[in-house]
Amino acid sequence: MSRLTALLPLSLVLATALTACSSTSAPPAKDAAKVETKDARPVETARVEQGELTARYAATATLQAEHEAKLISEVPGTVLDLLVEEGDAVRKGQLLARIDAAHSRLQLREANADLQRRQNDVARGEKLLARKLIAANAQDQAESEFAVRRAEVNLARVRVEKSEIRAPFDGIITRRWIKQGQLLAANAAVFDMANFTDLRAELRVPERDAVAISAGQRVDFTVDALGSRRFEAKVERVAPVVDRDSGTVKVTVRVDNQDHSLRPGLFTRMDIAFLHVANAVLMPKTAVLGSRGAETAYVIEDGKARRQPIRTGYDSGTRVQVLEGLAVGAEVVVTGQASLNEGSLVEVLHNDADGRLAQTRILAKTDNSGS
Template sequence: MKFSTILACVGLISLSLSACGGGSPAQAKDAKPEVVNAVPVEVARAARGQIAASYNGTATLVADHEAQVAAKTSGVLIKLFVEEGQSVKAGQVLAQLEQDTARAKLAQAEAQMRAADASFTYNEKAIQKQLIAQKDFDQAKYNMQNLRAAYEEARLNLQFTMIVAPVDGVIAERSVKLGNLIQTNQNLFRIVGMDPLQAVLNVPERQLGILKAGQPVTLDADALPGQKFTGNILRIAPVVDSSSGTFRVTCEFRDKSGTLKPGMFGRVGIVYDQRADALTVPRSALIEEDGETAVFVVEKAPDKPADDKKDGTKKPEAKVADGGKSDAKPVAPGLVAHRKLVKVGYSDGDKVEIRSGIDEGTRVITVGRNAVRDGTAVQVLNVDNEDKQLAQKSAEEKKA
């Protein structure tokens, strides 16, 4: 009876200790810490720098001048002095036609002209002495003028047997061969001017009051990667095409080296304003929604009060099962994303000017912004030197 009473007392004492002990070691072992599901992102800092306002368009280079060289007389082609790709000057001889026929016609026209001159001289003296009628004198005068014109035509035909370049340029095409019988007005060569070259842009009408003649332009040709050429706006069309809502802007490029060629396709940039101290962010940070422009900035989350017991003692830290390892990825604690409305200005390549909404040094999300919302916990993957210094300083303060 006494032994049974002692066992009952021991059992009651064990139950009481279990109720007051705060849980068994097995329960503590099974407890898992709260894991924050942070979204991995990459950020960039808003920084000040130079930005340019520009218009960019595409165009094909065309020659400032081009000429089709045609024959002005007929004859057999007996000499060629130039070939395709050769540079020529205005007045330079390109080819020659046979001249025998032209020389014979010139000699004939000269003889007839001299006979008419002699007849007119005789009739001029005779009319002074009233030996001939006025009618005969006028006829001799007209014959003389007619044969002089015929002589001049024959002289020009002989001159036209020498084919000359009407403009400076490069022989882009030769359409005939030696021995061909050339007819009047037949195309023989095509000459293309290589300097200057022009690019014609069809610019939206909203730029009409911004672009001016003489403004500098740049050209990046697809066929010449890594090379940039400079020029200027030559002229601007004063009217807007009502069907397309654009106006023509003609740009001129002078390339003495001859690297640029007519027909090349390129991208033309026209810088019309610059800011030396603009606050900029990468274009990838911008979010366009409902007519508003915003960015997600990364900020430190507000500190939460410690979860202590009523008696002032903290809860013991729980260990993670499976050897202290966790499937959750390590995260940078205390970072959240906040949506900020911004007002943008100029854009230049991958940079955009921010005129209001954020300050210099603010971290904006550039990669992963579509996966976050206002208040989302984030993990910054590309930690910069400034972030490392702040983390180190925070760690030192905690140790102190």
């Protein structure tokens, strides 16, 4: 009995030592899971779905007037009359300004007098030629000089007419370059004007999308300066060639602006719904990484991110058609890709109905360790 009593304390000491060693060398599974969870990258994901897609092309453009002009003074002189101001609506042929044409009028009178003298010479020469009192070449010379003087008269008359600046079409004066009494050189700018009724916008559409766009299609657009108000326009023409440098096609959009609520120079955001695709494989556009021809997406498998090459088709602005690389049901990363690498551990988060972030799944290993 005394020998057994002596061995009991020794066994207790050994058991205590073994327990301490095991606790030091092998941490609990829950502690290991916490370490792995700490290394996980938070991301938001979405599922690849099948559904209908309305393909849209969205772009920004600046409105331009189809008819606009910079009016110049083709003759030098002093501004005698300034008849319109910026913002004035004018009609085709309306007198806008008058330049002093005293010198041009004097030249016109002199040219007319010389022309009359040459005309008399021709008439007298015809009588003398009929009586064979002058040579035929002398009469030819007189007729030639008469033609020259007639051209000079016409030129002088044009100079006088050019002293009056008139509107070439219906429109609005957008800028006045001159002042009353200002001395102008030839070809000096006088007014800028534009017709606000007929506006245009030019879009550069990728060739893949351009083949589905044709004249007459509806275009919706907004103007930043006018808030949320929406406007309608029409595709007027699609260029027949593809730009070699950009791989795009010029699409011209016509805006009917009869009420003049819009004006040239406004910045617009245009949207063309040009194709409907049924039974398309769809994913959020925010999940797509890289440029066309080298696109990828991060797919979540077994709690890790895997970078998957994909090929996309048309997009609706928020969703994109998947042609290759992903199947319906695949889970793709839509937010947080910047922090990921191939094989990164992830912590998947989703937005709930109230807009709060709620954790829906952590690592599979973490779930297993808690069971």
